[in-house]
Amino acid sequence: MSMLLRRHGRSSEALSAGQSSAVGMDAYVQMESPPCVMYGPPATSTGSIASGLLVADVKVPLLDVEVVNLELIKKQTNKRSPHLSCPHCCKNVERLQVWQFVSARTSLTKGKTTWPFSALIPGHMPHSFECCTVKVEYYFKATFIFSPTSKLEKRHPIEIRRSILPSTPKSFQRLFPPTSLNVTLQTPNVVHPSSYIPVTFQLTGFKEPNSSTSWAVSRISWRIEERIKTTIRSCHGHDDADKVHTYQDTRILGTNDYKRGWKIDNDRLLFELPLSFALDARYVCDLRLNCGNTELDISHCLVLELVMIEVVGSQPVDSNARLLRMKVKLVVTTQPGLGVSWDEECPPLFDSVGPSPPCYDEVVESPTNESPREPSAPNAMCNCPCP
Ligand SMILES: [Zn+2]
Ligand SMILES: [Zn+2]
Structure with missing residues (x-):
């Protein structure tokens, strides 16, 4: 939510009154649907609905307009392409939906004229994000054409999130031969970076069979890792056409270690691991994009990671220590909040959803770099004409 508010704030500040007053009107997109959340994994999600109004606020008695349209745009930016000045390598702009509200000369009268729209963001699309290599953003782009030389463009960003719903916790077991140590770990099926993550850790098999020695835990540590693997192919305009550039990055989003705090009961150690993301962790929810x-x-x-020492009674034996390491997958996703998927809810009454603060900004873009591709049949991962 805070990101959404920040973006609203920024876009409002970016409003340039100059162009609007020059054409005799202002325009903005007013969202009426709740924040866009796609529930469930990409393969089964029914997507999210974004509905609202395109508003034209005409300041003069009568204003002729030839074209009014609204586009829903998905823009992908590659930040690590080897050809940063090449628009084909660095940008992928797809037009997901178009509304042609006016296509022949029409007069708008002074005051507000509104056009309602409702967009379905398909559930297989990536959520909005920015990582070290790639950024995906969505926005509505409104275009008003008054004459061949006069037009007004406004852009309204929308934040699209994905939430995979919590269900049965997952259990993992690891053995560490040749010892008889046996770790059982239970994690939630999905984790939310903003809340405490309950993980139960259990260790058994301290006593070595047919031996007087056993194992004692001297330290337990955990870390949450984010792995980002990116491959970017150069476009055909370069000497290295089709060459694949691979970038891999592993980041630590939270970590801690303990020398005590667990309970030991006979041959069993129990520890409720208090996992959480670092407060300043910059994370991206799980994502696959092609x-x-x-x-x-x-x-x-x-x-x-566990540091184990071999003991007889409570005395260490020959400072014999072992490092045990286990790694399990965590699915990081947005908190579902109170939302439900659009196909499971009753349609909200008009009054039940307050208007969002108006937010809009001037589109500053070079037409050659950003001319959207025509909509095409969706492939497995997205809507663009991927090969
Ligand atoms: Zn290129
Ligand atoms: Zn694509």
Whole structure:
């Protein structure tokens, strides 16, 4: 939510009154649907609905307009392409939906004229995000054409999130031969970076069979890792056409270690691991993307390390120590909040959803770099004409 508010704030500040007053009107998009959340994994999600009004606020008695249209745009930017000045390598702009509200000369009278719209963001689309290599953003782009030399363009960003719903916790077991140590770990099926993550850790098999020695835990540590794997292919305009550039990055989003705090009961150690993301962690929810010349895989895992020492009674034996490490997958997703998927809810009454603050900004873009591709049949991962 805070990101959404920040973006609203920024876009409002970016409003340039100059162009609007020059054409005799202002325009903005007013969203009426709740924040866009796609529930469930990409393969089964029914997507999210974004509905609202395109508003033209005419300041003069009568204003002729030839074209009014609204587009829903998905823009993907590659930040690590080897050809940063090449628009084909670095940008992929797709037009997901178009509304042609006016296509022949029409007069708008002074005051507000509104056009309602409702967009379905398909559930297989990536959520809005920015990582070290790639950024995906969505926005509505409104275009008013008054004459061949006069037009007004406004852009309204929308934040699209994905939420995979909590269900049965997952259990993992690891054995560490030749010892008889046996770890059982239970994690939630999905984790939310903003809340405490309950993980139960159990260790058994301290006593070595047919031996007087046993194992004692001296330290337990955990870390949450984010792995980002990006492959970007150069476009055909370069000497290295089709060459695949791979970038891999592993980041630590939270970590801690303990020398005490667990309970030991006979041959069993129990520890409720208090996992959480670092307060300043910059994370991206789990994502797989295969669009245009880019493939991206963002995943997360929990790495658990135990330092064990061999003891007789409580005395260490020959300072014999072992490091046990286990790694399990964590699915990081947005908190579902109170929302339900659009196909499971009753349609909201008009009054039940307050108007969002108006937010809009001037579109500053070079037409050659950003001319959207025509809509085409969706492929497995997205809507663009991927090969
Ligand atoms: Zn290129
Ligand atoms: Zn694509």
